[in-house]
Amino acid sequence: MINEPVVKAPLNWLVGGLLLGLVQIxxxxxxxxxxxxxxxxxxxxxxxHKAAPEYADSHPLIxxxxxxxxxxxxxxxxxxxxxxxxxxxxVRMLKARTTTVWWRANHxxxxxxxxxxxFVAGFLIxxxxxxxxxxxxxxxxxxxxxxxxxxxxxxxxxxxFGMAAARITYPKTPEIGR
Amino acid sequence: xxxxxxxxxIGTAFGASLLLSGLADPDKxxxxxxxxxxHAIRTIAVFVLVSMVGVWVxxxxxxxxxxxxxxxxxxxxxxxxxxxxxxGMSGYCPGTGLACAAAGRIDALVSVVGMFAGALAFxxxxxxxxxxxxxxxxxxxxxxxxxxxxxxxxxxxxxAAIGAVVLWMTRPRKGKPxxxxxSPREP
Numbered sequence: 066m067i068n069e070p071v072v073k074a075p076l077n078w079l080v081g082g083l084l085l086g087l088v089q090i091x092x093x094x095x096x097x098x099x100x101x102x103x104x105x106x107x108x109x110x111x112x113x114h115k116a117a118p119e120y121a122d123s124h125p126l127i128x129x130x131x132x133x134x135x136x137x138x139x140x141x142x143x144x145x146x147x148x149x150x151x152x153x154x155x156v157r158m159l160k161a162r163t164t165t166v167w168w169r170a171n172h173x174x175x176x177x178x179x180x181x182x183x184f185v186a187g188f189l190i191x192x193x194x195x196x197x198x199x200x201x202x203x204x205x206x207x208x209x210x211x212x213x214x215x216x217x218x219x220x221x222x223x224x225x226f227g228m229a230a231a232r233i234t235y236p237k238t239p240e241i242g243r
Numbered sequence: 244x245x246x247x248x249x250x251x252x253i254g255t256a257f258g259a260s261l262l263l264s265g266l267a268d269p270d271k272x273x274x275x276x277x278x279x280x281x282h283a284i285r286t287i288a289v290f291v292l293v294s295m296v297g298v299w300v301x302x303x304x305x306x307x308x309x310x311x312x313x314x315x316x317x318x319x320x321x322x323x324x325x326x327x328x329x330x331g332m333s334g335y336c337p338g339t340g341l342a343c344a345a346a347g348r349i350d351a352l353v354s355v356v357g358m359f360a361g362a363l364a365f366x367x368x369x370x371x372x373x374x375x376x377x378x379x380x381x382x383x384x385x386x387x388x389x390x391x392x393x394x395x396x397x398x399x400x401x402x403a404a405i406g407a408v409v410l411w412m413t414r415p416r417k418g419k420p421x422x423x424x425x426s427p428r429e430p
Contacts, residue, residue, distance in 0.1 A: 071270040071271070071274060071280060072270075073265075073282075074263070074264060074265020074268060074271060074282055074286075075262075075263045075264075075265070076263045076264050076265070078264075078281075078282055078285035078286040078289060079285075079289055080264075081260070081263060081264025081265060081266070081286045081289075081290075082264065082285065082286045082287070082288065082289020082290045082292075082293060083289060083293055084260040084263070084264060085257075085260045085261070085264055085266070085286070085289075085290040085293075085294075086289065086290050086291075086292070086293025086294045086297060087293070087297070088253065088256045088257050088260050089290070089293075089294035089297070089298070090293070090294055090297035090298065090301065091253060091256070092253050092257075093294075093297070093298050093301055093307050093308055093309075094301055094306055094307070094308070095249055095253070095308075096246065096249055096250070096253070096308060097308045097309075097310040098298075098308075098309070098310050099253075099257060100310075101337040101338040101341065102337040102358075102362075105337065105358050105359055105361075105362035106362040106365065106366060108359065108362075109359060109362045109363045109366055110366065113366065124366070124369070124370065125369065125370055125374060126366060126369045126370075126373075127366055135247075136246065136247070136250075137246040137247065137249065137250040138250060139247075139250070140246075140247040140248070140249075140250035140251040140254065141250035141251070141253055141254035141257070142254060142341060143250075143251060143254060144250060144251035144252060144253065144254025144255040144256075144257070144258060145254040145255070145257050145258035145261070145338060145341055145342060145345075146254075146258060146341050146342070146344070146345040147251075147254070147255055147258065147345070148254060148255035148256060148257065148258030148259035148260075148262075148342075149258035149259065149261060149262045149267060149341070149342035149343075149345040149346055150258075150345040150346065151255075151259060152258065152259035152260075152262040152263050153262050153345065153346035153347070156262075156263065158262070158346055159346055159347050160346075160347045161347045161348075161349060162347060162348050162349065162350070163348075163349045163350050164350060165269045165270050165273070165334065165350070166270045167269070167270050167273040167274070167334065176349070176350070179350050180349070180350055180353045182332055182333060183332075183333045183335070183350045183351070183353045183354040183357065184353050184354065184356060184357040184360075185329075185332070185357060186328075186329035186330075186332040186333035186335065186354055186357065187329065187333070187335070187340065187353070187354035187355060187356065187357025187358040187360070187361060188329070188357040188358070188360050188361040188364070189325045189326065189328050189329035189332075189361065190325075190326050190329035190330060190333075190335065190336060190337060190340070190354070190357075190358055190361065191337065191357070191358035191359070191360075191361030191362045191365065192322075192325050192361040192362075192364055192365050193321070193322040193323065193324065193325030193326030193327070193328075193329065193361075194322060194326050194336075194337055195322070195361075195362060195365040195373075196318045196319070196321050196322030196325065196365070196373065196376075197312075197318060197319045197321075197322025197323050197326065198312040198313060198315070198318075198319070198322075199312055200326060200336055200337045200338065201326070201330070201336040201337070201338065201339075202336075202337070202338045203312065204312055204319070204322075204323075206287075206290060206291060206294065207294075207310070208312060209291045209294075209295060210291065210294035210295050210297075210298045211298060211309055211310075211311055211386060212295070212386045212387045212388055212395060212398050212399070213311050213312055213314070213384075213385075213386055213387070214314040214382055214385045214386060214387055214389075214390055215311075215312045215313065215314040215315075215319045217387070218314075218316055218319050218320050218323065219319050219320075219322070219323040220323070221320075221323070222319070222320045222321075222322075222323030222324045222327060223323040223324075223326055223327040223330065224276075224327065225324075225327065226323070226324045226325075226326075226327030226328050226331065227276050227326075227327035227328070227330045227331040228276050228277070228278075228327075228331065229327075229328075229331065230276075230327065230328045230329075230330070230331025230332050231273055231276035231277050231331035231332075232276075232277065232331075233331075234331060234332050235273055235277060238277060238279045239270075241274060241279060241280045
């Protein structure tokens with residue numbers, strides 16, 4: 066449909082991977098391994114504690130102390146947003162966009178379908194991440210860094226279903242920028 | 244330093260690294276899941292191998308702060324499958340969704356709204372569904388070395404060595420289209 070290439074990443078794979086690895090090592094040295102998704106439930110939980118305190122206090126999950134206030138993990142996610150925005154600005158990648166190259170190559174320019182798919186995808190992603198006690202950061206990346214048993218079934222399920230969903234959603238391949 | 248400030252600083256480094264490495268780019272993730280663009284696969288492989296070796300060294304020095312997730316096999320498999328479907332549909336995951344929203348991607352922001360809805364649904368169904376599922380096939384907060392009664396050295400050294408050799412042998416080179424995305428731009 067639309068002929069445009071996927072652009073290169075700012076860093077090559079070796080430098081980018083090394084940088085991420087060093088951040089993980091630093092995180093394990095100073096506090097605990099990286100994790101992102103718990104805080105979505107914590108933010109929801111803090112709101113529920115305000116709206117329905119009796120329900121929240123008796124809940125087996127959000128009744129726990131770590132679901133009652135913003136701590137280390139919450140500020141990590143705030144930092145993540147800040148760091149990504151600063152990095153994007155520094156490499157001139159800070160700009161409003163609604164669709165992606167792979168999306169336009171398969172489904173054209175209309176943003177409505179892309180936004181609907183992304184809402185549903187986000188719902189499934191966090192539902193799945195909480196079931197698995199973590200996401201691509203906590204259960205996959207931090208899981209393998211610590212050789213956790215749970216990383217193994219999680220990786221198989223995530224990449225297996227991820228590849229299948231990608232094949233169904235994006236059958237056509239755009240040009241990959243050199 | 245307070246733990247909130249520590250978290251903010253590590254998060255800043257993580258968010259910047261996700262963006263600069265190209266993992267916070269749904270086009271790079273889709274290319275990887277479709278096995279058409281090997282940039283993200285190689286980046287993730289280096290990320291995992293470097294952190295595995297680094298955490299192993301920290302542990303030998305007695306400096307590692309571990310946080311092992313419980314291996315509740317059914318919920319981990321179901322969760323991985325649900326997350327995988329969303330990942331393959333959008334090219335986002337929780338960390339890269341936040342990073343991409345911060346970079347101005349409106350679709351990522353909508354996926355983040357979906358994530359808050361997913362977390363709310365999880366909280367609401369937790370007492371009825373998740374508790375019982377977690378109680379079956381629960382191996383606890385265990386590691387691969389523990390469950391095989393071996394040492395982490397016996398896992399880390401071979402995995403890191405094999406991974407490094409494979410990454411070296413398949414490295415992108417000029418004129419060889421093995422990793423088109425990482426080779427230099429043709430004139």
